[in-house]
Amino acid sequence: MIHITLPDGSLREYDQPLTVYEVAASISLGLANAAVAGRVDGVLVDCGFLIEGDARVSIVTPQEPDGLEILRRSCALMLAMSVKQLHPNAQLRAGSSLGDGFFYEFAFQRSLTLAELPVIEARMRALAATNHSIRRATAPRATSTERLSLYRLGDFESFAEGPHVPATKVLQAFTLDHISGTSQQRIYGTCWSSQQELDTWRAPPQVMVVNIDERQTAYAHSVTQALRRRELRANSDLRNEKISHKIRQHSQKVPYLLVVGEKEKEGGFVSMRSGSGEDFGEKGIEAVCELLGPPKTGGV
Structure with missing residues (x-):
């Protein structure tokens, strides 16, 4: 028993x-x-x-943070399968969840462009609609310390960090939004548990959190989550891009930027600036929320 x-x-x-x-x-x-x-x-x-x-x-379930991360990790696997179907000579590098989204890195014989992402996304949607199973090739044990395992998605196999969703039918609210690199390229996307959540993510943010390099990924994501808990419209850009490029890109669209480097991560704060270039200096998360949150009202 x-x-x-x-x-x-x-x-x-x-x-x-x-x-x-x-x-x-x-x-x-x-x-x-x-x-x-x-x-x-x-x-x-x-x-x-x-x-x-x-x-x-x-x-x-997808309604909790671990569940969302698993959705995104599985979306990365489905992205890899889609790219291999469309570009059989592409070499797989690595992929996983990343903040609000996911990525996969490939080596292509010719560089892909942003205009080709809709074709890849359409193939992903076709795979999701056919409800392919995702299975670990060897039965895991709860005491296992292995980081990568061989997973099968239909007839596609790849080593990946688990766990993964049992089937692709739950991968519905996703989109691809960026591609970077030349000889080796990363394709980025986001995935949510519902279309409503995806639409909310697509809405123009009030503040964008950007990390200087991959060492601050987890901290930058935690800052974004903290801002959202305070009902601020916050997104994060965790792509493996130069910080100058990310600041330049978002300054044209987002009112405020929060920059996170090693100093900020170690100190538990952010460096804040406006989209127009005004420097607000180093600020704690609570100070940012006080500055950007709705004005407090009080009775007389």
Whole structure:
């Protein structure tokens, strides 16, 4: 007998080993359809992970941060498959989630242009519509420390960091928005749990958080999340581009920029400037929220 403890403390008994998906289905069909992964004794695993003994289990859906990250990671895998179908000679480098989105890096025989992204995106939508399964080639264990595993998406295989969504049908609200590089190129996109969330992301932001290099990626994303919790329209640009290019690009469109480098990350603050070039200096997150948030009103 296998005893599964759920997040609310309730206990369920099963007479044989079962997968995370089967645990979700035993709770409700709606939860099973929404599941993108699970946590077994605190470790994130694929829905196909086989539970062979007593464990604490929770089901991960796209409505939580880990679920969104898994959606984006799987979108990167679907991007890789789409590019290989359209450009069979392309060499795969690496890809994963990145802040609000995802990326994949390729080596092409000829450089692609921004105008070619709609064709790739259309192929991705076709793959999502056919609901391809995504499976780990070898059964994972909750104690595994491997960072990369071989995943199969239809007849496409690639080493990738997991877990991944069980099937492409949940990858619906996404778009490709940028390509960088020449001989080696990165294609960037974003993915959300609903079209409404994607439309909100597309709306012009009030503030853009930009990192100087990849070392500040996690901190820049956390700053963006903190601003959103304070109801500011904030996005982040975490692309592997020169900071001067990112500042120049966003200064034309966004009222305020928050620049994050190693000094800012270590100090827990940001360097703030306006789109017109006015320098506000170093500011803590609360100070930024006070400056950009709605004016406080008080009764007499």
